[in-house]
């Protein structure tokens with residue numbers, strides 16, 4: 048623990064020996080390409096494949112009507128809504144799958160795609176989520192019997208009446224309307240699969256880019272069990288994944304079509320989408336319109352909050368939330384502050400946009416919640432003229448008040464928010480910066496300092512509340528130690544770059560005293576790994592990491608018994624130090640873990656089970672609550688609106704740290720995914736539902752030039768209920784960074800009376816806002 | 824309509840039949856089965872496909888295989904030698920310059936050329952130098968460190984500390 052062990056997985060990646068889905072090439076493999084809709088909303092009048100089928104190499108064109116014969120034209124979403132695999136009559140968003148072309152090589156498949164003639168009858172789409180609820184808006188989901196509007200669900204939490212009363216009587220109330228933009232995970236590897244159905248053995252091997260291979264196997268069996276693909280006949284393999292970030296949790300139509308075609312023709316079928324398809328059709332993230340309000344006293348006590356959300360889900364609710372939580376963990380949005388009155392409500396609507404709402408490096412809508420609370424907290428500070436750091440310090444939940452019950456029902460496990468912010472202020476030199484800012488303001492120069500002190504909620508989750516499609520959100524570890532004391536450990540999670548092969552080995556090494564180099568970690572093959580719900584929402588360390596520790600402890604208990612037998616003493620006479628048991632008071636009498644394991648195979652006590660392996664399915668008693676204090680410093684050019692992030696200091700508290708190098712790397716990466724929506728990224732649609740930036744030419748993923756040099760650090764407040772006191776860190780920076788940046792920019796513009804700007808805050812937005820406020 | 828080309832890849836000569844429209848990246852990946860070179864986009868934006876063509880870093884998704892006829896291609900698979908890893912490969916590993924590894928081969932090949940032109944680049948020069956290569960995972964700090972590490976090593980100087988500056 049706490050050691051920056053270099054990553055075990057790197058050797059293959061730096062030598063070009065990573066093994067990703069598109070690297071798979073099987074004998075006789077066919078290639079699939081997908082015809083997509085140019086319209087956001089249209090009737091399909093006809094699909095003519097004649098010309099396509101004349102192209103050498105093209106062997107089939109599959110449409111919704113073909114799939115309908117097998118009842119495979121619709122599939123369930125993770126939120127128990129339904130999504131088309133291929134349409135039979137209507138397309139619901141631009142770039143929706145319309146037909147699939149199957150060919151002997153990828154060039155022929157692409158030629159075929161261009162040659163398929165589809166006749167559409169375009170209809171007026173619903174793009175603006177607010178208009179989607181208008182009484183005269185067309186009802187989009189006519190496939191749902193009796194559906195009379197575009198409303199999906201309503202959700203609320205908190206005390207409505209008490210909150211209303213508080214807001215009516217409060218000395219100070221601030222309010223802002225915010226949009227958390229529709230963005231895309233944009234992992235550098237897109238999504239894809241090779242579906243390999245073996246007719247003779249009635250067995251499907253599905254190689255795919257999935258963060259949750261076990262859940263996928265179950266879903267395949269549920270959807271295709273009726274044609275013979277029952278769960279024991281399905282093997283899902285998730286090889287190396289080129290970044291996931293939540294975008295590789297859902298089941299996309301392309302996967303299902305590939306399976307269907309492989310099943311029908313008995314040959315492997317490869318489908319790998321290109322970047323533009325990935326951006327235009329795969330699950331988006333965020334897209335919450337939030338009215339945020341805060342009530343408090345004139346001297347700066349926060350008394351309550353109120354959030355009203357409109358969630359644009361596209362044409363189906365294909366979000367990836369635990370079943371009970373349609374807005375995910377949005378209710379963490381009361382933040383790091385000590386008050387007990389809140390009311391939050393949300394309505395979700397259908398529009399003619401791609402489905403999604405995935406938890407992009409985020410425990411299900413935490414990013415949206417944190418943006419709302421951290422922005423409105425700054426707004427409150429601005430209103431009463433108090434320093435935002437001071438205001439936060441005065442309102443934080445105190446260290447000694449943990450475990451702390453939030454007004455929305457969560458029990459925060461531990462935290463020390465004062466320590467985090469204090470450290471961030473010291474590292475950045477807060478007081479000096481404020482002085483510098485005051486001087487610059489006198490000279491008319493724009494400089495801003497922004498803070499975000501967020502509380503995260505990760506590690507979903509305890510089975511009493513958390514499931515996806517009914518499957519409880521535990522995770523698992525299986526450890527087998529070979530006679531010579533070397534081990535293989537398998538997990539229900541799936542790394543997409545997080546470094547599990549290293550950190551899991553470190554956890555087991557710590558608990559069992561076997562060197563991490565001697566522990567091989569494997570994930571992603573459902574035939575060999577124990578069942579688990581996969582890697583997303585920073586859940587791997589809190590769940591599977593915990594499972595590893597508990598399984599290793601089971602083995603240590605067994606080791607103690609064997610050691611007692613070998614040393615001919617009672618178990619109570621033994622003491623453990625990493626790597627060996629020794630007799631109390633006689634340290635020269637000892638057995639190393641390697642000797643003990645060898646005995647488990649060669650000389651185990653009679654009556655004891657031979658061998659040395661253990662499995663554990665870990666059902667966490669609570670979630671974990673990492674936190675962070677981020678401070679961003681920006682300089683804004685008044686004439687051009689250009690924003691320069693001068694400094695960014697991130698102090699994270701993710702409890703005990705297994706590998707500081709990996710934690711820091713996660714923070715760097717997450718921060719860059721935080722600056723992205725804060726300043727650059729948004730999927731933009733025009734009123735006809737055309738995507739205006741659906742390629743990497745115009746969807747602005749930050750390069751090394753836009754990405755600042757991040758300054759990182761940590762405080763440690765262990766989780767009291769996690770076996771090794773860890774909390775999970777992957778998503779904290781993505782969640783925490785955007786409001787720090789937005790707050791910094793708004794702070795820079797405050798002299799002009801600007802109180803809020805929606806992210807992404809671009810130079811043009813800044814320039815325009817300044818002009819509107821009279822700057823010249 | 825196929826055309827015969829001869830390319831030398833990592834020092835080994837290959838004579839192949841290709842369609843005139845076939846992209847170099849597909850030939851490298853699918854005909855020569857050197858799958859370290861990746862594809863991350865369809866607009867020449869991401870750099871995952873970066874290889875060296877006659878020593879210059881290019882995006883192999885935007886070069887036709889026939890344009891490489893008679894030329895030398897270097898890919899990530901040719902970086903390490905019998906003596907061991909290339910200093911850049913070592914730099915990436917030692918400094919945690921990669922997470923998922925998907926951008927890594929392209930980054931490495933780009934950095935090879937960068938260091939050839941400038942054996943002691945500043946942070947700013949490195950950032951601009953790799954601006955044609957996207958990484959979604961690392962946040963770039965450690966890629967910069969990795970390249971600085973390699974440049975020190977290639978100049979025969981002591982390599983900077985690889986401990987994370989995680990206060």
Ligand code: FES
Nearest residue numbers: 863864869870884
């Ligand atoms: S694949 Fe993206 S630039 Fe070549």
Ligand code: FES
Nearest residue numbers: 922926958959960
């Ligand atoms: S390491 Fe994943 S894209 Fe760079």
